[in-house]
Amino acid sequence: MKLNGKVAIITGTSPNIGGGIAEALAGAGAAIVAVDARSANADHCAAAIKAAGGRAIGITCDVTDEDAVRAAVQQAVTEYGQIDILVNNAAFFNQKSIADMPYSEWRAQNSVILDGAFLFTKYVTATMIPRRRGVVINVISTAGHQGQPGNIAYTTSKAGMLNFTQGAAMELAAHGIRVVSLTPTATDPGESAERAKRWNMDLGPQPDYSEITTRFAKRIPMQRLPKPSDYGAAAVFLASDDAAMITGTDLRVDGGAVARYWGWDPSDS
Ligand SMILES: NC(=O)c1ccc[n+]([C@@H]2O[C@H](COP(=O)([O-])OP(=O)(O)OC[C@H]3O[C@@H](n4cnc5c(N)ncnc54)[C@H](O)[C@@H]3O)[C@@H](O)[C@H]2O)c1
Numbered sequence: 001m002k003l004n005g006k007v008a009i010i011t012g013t014s015p016n017i018g019g020g021i022a023e024a025l026a027g028a029g030a031a032i033v034a035v036d037a038r039s040a041n042a043d044h045c046a047a048a049i050k051a052a053g054g055r056a057i058g059i060t061c062d063v064t065d066e067d068a069v070r071a072a073v074q075q076a077v078t079e080y081g082q083i084d085i086l087v088n089n090a091a092f093f094n095q096k097s098i099a100d101m102p103y104s105e106w107r108a109q110n111s112v113i114l115d116g117a118f119l120f121t122k123y124v125t126a127t128m129i130p131r132r133r134g135v136v137i138n139v140i141s142t143a144g145h146q147g148q149p150g151n152i153a154y155t156t157s158k159a160g161m162l163n164f165t166q167g168a169a170m171e172l173a174a175h176g177i178r179v180v181s182l183t184p185t186a187t188d189p190g191e192s193a194e195r196a197k198r199w200n201m202d203l204g205p206q207p208d209y210s211e212i213t214t215r216f217a218k219r220i221p222m223q224r225l226p227k228p229s230d231y232g233a234a235a236v237f238l239a240s241d242d243a244a245m246i247t248g249t250d251l252r253v254d255g256g257a258v259a260r261y262w263g264w265d266p267s268d269s
Helices: 017-027 039-051 066-080 103-131 152-173 190-198 210-219 228-239
Strands: 007-011 031-036 056-060 085-088 134-139 177-183 250-252
Touching: 007 017, 007 066, 007 103, 017 031, 017 039, 017 085, 017 134, 017 190, 017 228, 031 039, 031 066, 039 056, 056 066, 066 103, 085 103, 103 134, 103 152, 103 177, 134 152, 134 228, 152 177, 177 228, 190 228, 228 250
Parallel strands: 007 031, 007 085, 031 056, 085 134, 134 177, 177 250
Antiparallel strands: none
C-alpha cells in the first residue's frame, strides 16, 4: 500500500470531508491521528479506523490553542514515533456579509482556518525537518478561488490558505518537505450521512441540502457533486511518493467548477 508505515495527522475529522480523508489515508496504510475540537469527532473517527483494522488515535484539540496544538503534536510523536503527513482541514461555516458579520466572528472564523493551519504546520514541520521528509496538505474550497457573496470570512481565509501553501512550500522545499493544497467544492451529502451511521454518530437535525443536491449539481460541469472519498483518493496521491515532485500546487477536485467559463451554464446544454 502507498502509505504503509506513514503517520498522518488530520484536523477536523467529522464524518464528512475530514473523516473521508482520514479513512482513505488509513486505507492506504497510514496510521491516523484524528484531531478535532469536538471529542466525538476525534474519537469516533479513530474508533472506526481501528474497527476496520487500522491504527488510529483521537485527540481533542482546538486548532487555535497553541499549547494544545504543541501537546497534540507531541502526543502523536510519542504514540507513533514520527509524523509524515499533515492535513489542515478544520474549519467552520458562518455565511455572513461584510455588513452583517460582527468583527469577533470574522476573527474567529479566520482564526480556525488560518491560525489553525499555521500552528499545526509550524509544530508538525518542526518534527519533519530533522527527518528531511513530510507532506502538508491544506484543504481549501472553490469559495477560496472565487468571489462568493455573503461568505466574506470564509472566502478570504480560504484564499489566504492558497498562498500560505505556496509560501510554506518555498520555505520548506530545502528541507525535503512538500506543501500542497486540495480544493473541494459543494459535496454530495449522502456519503457523510452513511459514514456518520457507520461511526454510530447521531448528527442531530441536519441543514437543508436541497440547494446543494439540485441547483449546485446542475451547475457543475461534470453534473454530479464530489464525495469525501473523491477528496480522500486525491489526498492519498498527494501524500504518496507518486507526487514526489509536486509542491506549492493546488489540486482541484471540483468536477470542473473553478475552470468553468462564467457565462456558460452546463445545465443549458
Ligand atoms: N462541505 C463542503 O461542501 C465543503 C466544500 C469545500 C470545502 N470544504 C472544506 O472542507 C473541510 C471540511 O469541511 P466539512 O464539510 O467536512 O465540515 P465539517 O463541519 O463537517 O467538519 C469540520 C470539522 O472541523 C472541526 N473544527 C471546527 N473548529 C475547530 C477547531 N477550532 N479546532 C479543531 N477542530 C475544529 C469541527 O468540529 C468539524 O469536525 C473544511 O476545511 C471546509 O472548508 C467543505
